[in-house]
Amino acid sequence: MLYIVGLGSGERYLTKEAEEILNNVDLIVCYKGYKKYIEKFNKPTYTSGMTKEIDRVEKALSEAKNKDVALVSTGDPNVYGLASLAYELNYIKNYNVKIKVIPGITAxxxxxxxxxxxxxxxxxxxxxxxxxxxxxxxxxxxxxxxxxxxxxxxxxxxxxxxxxxxxxxxxxxxxxxxxxxxxxxxxxxxxxxxxxxxxxxxxxxxxxxxxxxxxxxxxxxxxxxxxxxxxxxxxxxxxxxxxxxxxxxxx
Structure with a gap:
């Protein structure tokens, strides 16, 4: 299962649903600049840099075939986030992973x-x-x-x-x-x-x-x-x- 999780704008604005999911997934995938926001969950983490969005999404999709994975971004995943790319790659490349978007408070x-x-x-x-x-x-x-x-x-x-x-x-x-x-x-x-x-x-x-x-x-x-x-x-x-x-x- 792939959860696409919005962290909200600032640590105070993480929703209860997002916190519960991040506490229970097997892997968190994110941009390296966001790593500081998810370290408190003490989960295995995969990060990559700017312009590596496809790399992160494909890593999340491939891992989500056999485990629960959170692909995280700040704000909301539907507002200039990676939700749409995850759905597109899941379909185009036949990952056949179940996806759920977890909203966050956008800036x-x-x-x-x-x-x-x-x-x-x-x-x-x-x-x-x-x-x-x-x-x-x-x-x-x-x-x-x-x-x-x-x-x-x-x-x-x-x-x-x-x-x-x-x-x-x-x-x-x-x-x-x-x-x-x-x-x-x-x-x-x-x-x-x-x-x-x-x-x-x-x-x-x-x-x-x-x-x-x-x-x-x-x-x-x-x-x-x-x-x-x-x-x-x-x-x-x-x-x-x-x-x-x-x-x-x-x-």
Missing amino acids: CLLAASILGSPLHDFVVISFSDLLTPLDKILKRFKLALEGDYVICIYNPLSKRRKEPFLKAVEIMREFNKNYIIGIVKNAGRENEEKRITDFKDLYKNLNEYLEYIDMNTIIIIGNSETYVIDNKMITPRGYLNKYKVIPCYKK
Whole structure:
């Protein structure tokens, strides 16, 4: 049996189900950078490095023919994780292994709670163009802005990869709206930080933000209804309008 387990964002956010499975499997397979998160389970472990995703998944599938194996990632396995690859390789290469996905708390949900309550109808987009062409990323981003969705951005930029973020900023500028923007670094982990700003400030101080934002950052861009209450980012669901309650704050 292969369990594809989400560790959540930070040790405090490991679910009870995930903990039970990791305590009972015969082998844990993970990216070498995640080994520190699973050492406490004292299980035999197989790790490999970046760009070795297929290697890890095939190792997990082959071992899962005769034992219980956990293939782990941070966050949730369905949100930029290895769940889909495991199902694909299991089918294409006829491993015939039973698979179960164990969800974890993904970073955008934790970041949203840190920022306040910014999510309503929302879109999640990764700015990493390693597996998705940049033109497709930018098209999706622009359509999300046109649809007035709240947008959660994973992998916004790295030291080498700034182009997707910079082009997205230019797309936002075309819309001529001063979007509320929440930025959370290291959500659920040491050195957790948050900032709430707006597009005008982001654009004016772009070089500063290019230094501040990294791959451990989640960015949440509000929609046309998003505003700030007591330094919290809020996107109303519409209750005040529905029940004709007079709001005590103005946008």
